[in-house]
Amino acid sequence: MASKETTQRRSSRVRRQIKAVANGRPRLSVHRTSKNIYVQLIDDANGHTLAAASTLEKDLKGSLKTGADSAAAAAVGKLVAERAVKAGITDVVFDRGAYIYHGRIKALADAAREGGLSF
Incomplete structure (x- = not known):
């Protein structure tokens, strides 16, 4: 397991x-834990969160059956995409953070793309 540093x-x-x-x-930042997944749309120039979902x-x-599977990540990705498009952001x-682009992170990204975000 990787150390904190x-x-x-x-x-x-x-x-x-x-x-x-x-x-x-804006930056689409992902954070995942063993039980949940969180995503924020952050405007780094102003330091504001524009949309979020978890x-x-x-x-x-x-x-959801659990918050820690690909289906949950896809649901969160679709929800944040809806909120971003509603706010006028496409x-x-x-930003995958320290996580590899695989599994839940990939499912979230694919669902966000289907929801109308482009990256």
């Missing part, structure tokens, strides 16, 4: 690369 270094490396190519686009929300929590950069 290794994880933070990997996360900051990914974030540094993303901010270099962002061109003012498996802890009441409407999602009741319909073009974002994807």
